[in-house]
Amino acid sequence: MLQQLITAGLTIAVGITAAFGYFYGSNILLDLIFPSKAPGDRGTRNIRRAGVIRPWLFVGPAVLALTLYLVYPVVDSIWLSFHGRDGHEFVGLKNYIWFVGDARIRAAFLNNLLWLLVVPAASTFLGLVSAALTDRIFWGNLAKSLIFMPMAISFVGATVIWKFVYDYRAANQTQIGLLNAIVTWFGGAPEAWITVPFWNNFFLMVILVWIQTGFAMVILSAALRGIPEETIEAAVLDGANGLQIFFRIMVPQIWSTIAVVWTTITITVLKVFDIVYAMTNGQWDTDVLANQMYVWMFEGGGDYGRGATIALIIMLLVVPIMIWNIRNARREMEGR
């Protein structure tokens, strides 16, 4: 344990020193190669040259790291998706044809669609409602902290927590699952919730909604506070009631923020894997694409070709939303 801590500390120290040394050293080196105090024209020319090179020196490490950890894997995935199980024999479009025709993939795809419809909508809506309501109560900040807290829990951790909520014991035993405890208290029969087809999808989605509502609330709460107070007062004078003010004056003014929150959660949803993997591993018709990717890539000996194909398709689905999202966020920053 202590050994590990020391290693970790040392790694951090060495890493930071190296990074600092690189930026500081390369900067000095550049100034040495192109001295700005050189006589006459050469001085200004050197400044200009150094100015051209300097940005590349500084972003260089980041570009290298991105290439190694992002660009290379993408290219490799594309290459793998045209190859067989072990990644050697070229199979053309076979993996893609398999993707379109496979029944389990189709089921996972449909589940993904369901997630896409429900989770961003529910998280954004609940986030908006909690943002609006917590702004009005004196213990609003406490409420906000509580709602935000799940954001700090990892998806797997959250799933473990909810496993206890959905836990099932035979009818004659004490129910330790919260949901079954409530159901039996009201006189119902306990149920193994995560095995109920179709509805179990929603039980899984609740976990992500639980996590993402905090995120939506924080962003939307800031947006709501940015609305000029006078427009609300003007609406009060115009005779609008609370709901009318909320939906016709406040929500339209933060519409672009809502869109950013919505799409950001949409991207998270497309990548959701941990929750399904930890809760059901795709059993009982709860599979999603990301889980399929993991299953094909690493289980049963691994099929690199099919795993890479699924990964690429998930990426293709995310990219347009990502672009739209970044554009929107940028426009927001520029104040439209």
Place this chain on the structure above:
Amino acid sequence: MADLIMKDVAKAYGEVKVLSNINLDIKQGELIVFVGPSGCGKSTLLRMVAGLESITSGTLSIDGRVVNEVPPAQRGIAMVFQSYALYPHMTVRDNMAFALKIARKSQDEINAAVENAARILQLTPYLDRLPKALSGGQRQRVAIGRAIVRDPKVYLFDEPLSNLDAALRVATRIEIAQLKENMPDSTMIYVTHDQVEAMTLASRIVVLAGGGISQVGTPLDLYERPENEFVAQFIGSPAMNLLPGEIVETGPETVVRLSVGGLVRTAVPTRDSDKGLKVNVGARPEDMVPTEADEHLFEGTVGITEALGEVTLLYFDKKGEAAQVIAKLPGIHAGLRHKTLRLAADPKKIHLFSNGRSLLYR
């Protein structure tokens, strides 16, 4: 008809008293201006009329009906905000129509009202634009239009010109004056810290200071017969000069000996018992004229001059404890700097204050 009466109105935030003892009787068709220094509570008072702030005590009635507890929309008022407060996501048309839509008026009625307001304010070409595509002056007109379509009994203006540049401010001020002229029956309350707006627009001015009403009167009333030193110095620019002195002669005309030297005669009547009373003599800079006579109000050395073309402002060097004396002479006067000058003023234009209050009012 649409009288607005405030009776002992007060406002407090917890222990902090902001306004107290506000008694005001506003007649239909009047344009009342609330002026006062920042933080005097003029905007708060307006927001209390609007219903955006609660009334701590006293009663506010509009049209004979006590409206303390009536929601803002049902008080028969409309308000124009300093920041315009237009709904940024709605077109000009929708901005103006919003209140009527909320009130579930028919589409025909809404269209007629909006188009009428747009015509009055020359906004017809801009009806389908969003506020962000309008200039500041146009936005302010939309804000006024939003008030007009509701056909309120009382219009409330909260510093409506403060966000406009100087030229536009003058133009919009005249537009508001014309608007008032075209709607002689509507009552307006207008809050400003700009005394020019107050003087030009008001049928009566309410000067607020120190959490209460300092004086209520027509603009010229306040200028000619200020009730106290605060109003005397607040109305008029530069502010009225106040010079300490002692009454030496009483009667229908009073003579005061000033502590900085000088003797002044004023048309303010005093009683025999006032002899020896310590007073402040008030003389407006524009009422001071150079004189050669022995009997003078003030003699001093000109420190700084400001030539504005139409007038020249003279700032005299300070004498002892007394505040700096300023004179405003019509026309251009070159070469007065560092000269010693003797000033006098028409006795009818000299004010007397004792303990801050005018001797005219007692």
